Amino acid sequence: MSAAQWRKAMNFSDAGRNWSGGRPVAATPSDARSATRSAPAAQAGVSLGRLWSHIRWRHVIVLAAVLVYPWIASPFFTYQIGAQALALGLIALSLTFLAGYGGMLSLAQMTVAGIAGYIVAILGVSGTPEISLGWPWWLVVILAVAGATLAATFIGWLSVRTEGIYTIMITLAIGMAFFYLAQQNYAIFNGFQGFQKVVPPVVLGIDWRGPVPFYYLALFWALAGYFFVKYLTRAPFGIALQGVRDNARRMRALGFSPVAHRVAAYAVAGAIAGIGGVLLVWYNGLISPGSVGTSWLINILIIAVIGGLRHPVGSFIGAIVFVLLQNFAIDLIDRERFNLVIGLGFLVIVLFSPDGLLGWWDKVKEWALRRTGGRRSAGRSNEWRSVGVPQVRPVGRQ
Amino acid sequence: MTIVRRWYWAWIGGLIIAALAVWGIVDNQRLFLVTTLNGLTLAALYFLVASGFTLVFGLLRNVNLAHGSLYLLGAYVGWVVGELTGSWFVAVAAGFLFAALMGLVLQVGVFRFMQGDDLRQTMATIGLSIIAADVALWIWGGQIYQFDPPSWITGTTALPLVGKFSTYRLVLLATAVVIGIGLWAFLAYTRVGMMIRAGVDDRGMLSASGVNVQMVFAITFAIGAGLAGFAGVVGGTALSIAPGEDTRYLLASLVVVIVGGMGSVAGAALGAVLIGVAEQFGLAYAPTYGIVFTFVIMALVLAFRPQGILGRRT
Numbered sequence: 001m002s003a004a005q006w007r008k009a010m011n012f013s014d015a016g017r018n019w020s021g022g023r024p025v026a027a028t029p030s031d032a033r034s035a036t037r038s039a040p041a042a043q044a045g046v047s048l049g050r051l052w053s054h055i056r057w058r059h060v061i062v063l064a065a066v067l068v069y070p071w072i073a074s075p076f077f078t079y080q081i082g083a084q085a086l087a088l089g090l091i092a093l094s095l096t097f098l099a100g101y102g103g104m105l106s107l108a109q110m111t112v113a114g115i116a117g118y119i120v121a122i123l124g125v126s127g128t129p130e131i132s133l134g135w136p137w138w139l140v141v142i143l144a145v146a147g148a149t150l151a152a153t154f155i156g157w158l159s160v161r162t163e164g165i166y167t168i169m170i171t172l173a174i175g176m177a178f179f180y181l182a183q184q185n186y187a188i189f190n191g192f193q194g195f196q197k198v199v200p201p202v203v204l205g206i207d208w209r210g211p212v213p214f215y216y217l218a219l220f221w222a223l224a225g226y227f228f229v230k231y232l233t234r235a236p237f238g239i240a241l242q243g244v245r246d247n248a249r250r251m252r253a254l255g256f257s258p259v260a261h262r263v264a265a266y267a268v269a270g271a272i273a274g275i276g277g278v279l280l281v282w283y284n285g286l287i288s289p290g291s292v293g294t295s296w297l298i299n300i301l302i303i304a305v306i307g308g309l310r311h312p313v314g315s316f317i318g319a320i321v322f323v324l325l326q327n328f329a330i331d332l333i334d335r336e337r338f339n340l341v342i343g344l345g346f347l348v349i350v351l352f353s354p355d356g357l358l359g360w361w362d363k364v365k366e367w368a369l370r371r372t373g374g375r376r377s378a379g380r381s382n383e384w385r386s387v388g389v390p391q392v393r394p395v396g397r398q
Numbered sequence: 399m400t401i402v403r404r405w406y407w408a409w410i411g412g413l414i415i416a417a418l419a420v421w422g423i424v425d426n427q428r429l430f431l432v433t434t435l436n437g438l439t440l441a442a443l444y445f446l447v448a449s450g451f452t453l454v455f456g457l458l459r460n461v462n463l464a465h466g467s468l469y470l471l472g473a474y475v476g477w478v479v480g481e482l483t484g485s486w487f488v489a490v491a492a493g494f495l496f497a498a499l500m501g502l503v504l505q506v507g508v509f510r511f512m513q514g515d516d517l518r519q520t521m522a523t524i525g526l527s528i529i530a531a532d533v534a535l536w537i538w539g540g541q542i543y544q545f546d547p548p549s550w551i552t553g554t555t556a557l558p559l560v561g562k563f564s565t566y567r568l569v570l571l572a573t574a575v576v577i578g579i580g581l582w583a584f585l586a587y588t589r590v591g592m593m594i595r596a597g598v599d600d601r602g603m604l605s606a607s608g609v610n611v612q613m614v615f616a617i618t619f620a621i622g623a624g625l626a627g628f629a630g631v632v633g634g635t636a637l638s639i640a641p642g643e644d645t646r647y648l649l650a651s652l653v654v655v656i657v658g659g660m661g662s663v664a665g666a667a668l669g670a671v672l673i674g675v676a677e678q679f680g681l682a683y684a685p686t687y688g689i690v691f692t693f694v695i696m697a698l699v700l701a702f703r704p705q706g707i708l709g710r711r712t
Contacts, residue, residue, distance in 0.1 A: 165459070
């Protein structure tokens with residue numbers, strides 16, 4: 001980020017803090033009551049107007065497409081492709097948030113999601129009644145997300161003590177340790193078998209296990225997570241987090257606590273991954289050590305990197321590509337060789353397009369604009385760059 | 399006084415461990431001693447794998463997450479060569495050479511083009527490890543392979559207090575000690591070793607003083623990878639080789655270097671002893687929570703000494 005952008009960003013966050021901090025002060029004098037009543041309304045009007053100006057055709061088209069999708073696609077495509085991609089995308093979104101905006105590449109996001117899944121299976125209803133406690137679903141889901149958030153906070157607290165490349169090692173070690181624990185332990189985790197028949201509940205007369213209801217459930221949380229991350233990265237906390245990513249020492253000098261911001265980012269990502277984990281365990285109907293094994297820890301990274309770490313939408317694009325490959329690699333190449341395909345694809349992306357598919361999209365757009373004598377290429381690429389991971393960018397493309 | 403104050407946690411931890419050890423000896427002496435010896439042999443194996451990992455990281459700042467794959471590929475190639483020639487020693491040499499060659503190819507062919515780009519290098523090693531694991535599964539399938547070492551090291555040896563103990567494990571322990579001393583002598587006394595140590599401290603300065611840094615990098619990577627392949631054959635003989643061993647030894651090297659300190663060979667030895675012994679005691683005394691021991695050690699080290707026990711702050 002350049003110095004000018006920085007100043008802008010910092011001013012933005014200052015304004016945000018003054019605004020939220022100044023409101024209660026303005027509300028106390030009684031003579032200013034009419035003024036305070038109109039101020040939030042005006043504010044809402046302005047932000048709605050600003051929101052409106054940000055909506056482009058592509059947003060409308062994508063939203064309409066994902067809403068209409070289950071009515072035109074077969075149940076297989078709705079459930080196996082659509083819902084799975086949304087659940088995996090949500091978990092990958094938590095990694096995109098951590099890595100793209102916090103600069104912390106955590107490989108333990110699937111572990112966090114798996115912890116949420118295990119809590120759902122252990123406290124809720126499963127095919128192993130000797131262990132499962134059979135608590136009501138709403139309590140179980142709340143506890144699962146809370147437990148995932150706590151676990152993520154703990155992982156974050158352990159790993160933010162070191163920086164950069166250590167993070168990936170420590171989180172990988174924690175994730176693998178959890179896998180071996182789940183595999184060895186029969187008293188709590190039911191060992192190698194795990195838990196079967198972990199299904200979504202029937203609420204409001206709707207069986208949420210059906211392809212279409214489950215798709216909409218996953219879609220709701222995916223959209224909620226996406227817009228939450230979009231909001232958070234422009235909120236003061238998100239701006240400060242990006243500051244910590246780019247220059248922790250300078251942020252400390254400005255009075256921010258880099259450690260607190262990083263741990264908080266882990267907690268937020270943990271909550272997102274927890275929701276994704278609950279969805280994923282319901283989607284699969286089971287959870288076993290294999291669901292949190294090394295290959296899945298890495299698959300989440302692959303999904304996030306294939307899509308591109310620079311923007312929250314990348315995780316969902318990556319998830320769609322991954323799920324499509326997983327289901328249809330059998331037609332292209334021997335089913336057994338799926339890992340080879342995904343590994344090669346990942347390697348190609350890492351070697352030739354560090355920004356993932358979004359990077360290719362940008363390149364295509366830049367090329368097209370150059371061909372047509374482009375107008376707004378400079379401004380747009382600047383906006384992209386403000387949310388990049390510095391290390392994944394190729395050298396000399398500042 | 400300062401030693402007591404600075405290492406107070408080590409004293410406290412040592413006292414607790416000593417008390418547990420006394421209880422273990424009183425409770426069941428033979429189990430305790432056999433577990434200790436098993437722990438030390440596992441530590442020997444972990445040291446062989448992790449020393450290469452930490453050497454590469456110290457100099458190249460490259461977290462080679464394909465290190466476990468080098469272990470597994472070295473073991474498989476060693477097995478094939480062993481079957482062809484009928485000699486276990488040739489198999490060990492083949493495992494070392496093949497992994498060293500792979501390491502050389504990786505450094506010269508891939509990582510050299512991403513120098514200083516830690517995260518990209520690491521992600522590339524992840525991609526490579528996926529590919530390597532799948533190719534190995536393709537060629538060698540999911541079977542479990544076992545080596546055929548010469549008969550004089552396959553039996554058991556009677557030891558005082560312990561009773562019968564696998565000779566091969568003792569040989570493994572001795573091998574690791576010899577390799578450790580050899581590695582230390584290589585780093586301390588040879589010209590290339592000095593270059594590597596200088597590079598760990600300051601890469602830019604080493605390059606500025608006229609040393610061909612790329613050559614030093616390639617040699618280090620080859621030695622580190624070769625040690626992994628060597629450990630693959632040696633460890634595969636002690637246990638067995640099967641798909642999935644790569645992630646097991648990757649986890650072991652990760653935890654060992656996190657605990658011992660990145661870039662320090664002595665730290666790798668200390669970490670390997672801690673983790674190997676803890677793992678075996680976990681298996682013997684609390685079978686379903688064994689991994690928790692390892693994890694608690696790692697968490698404690700990270701909480702109180704994030705750079706590792708013998709690591710230096712960079």
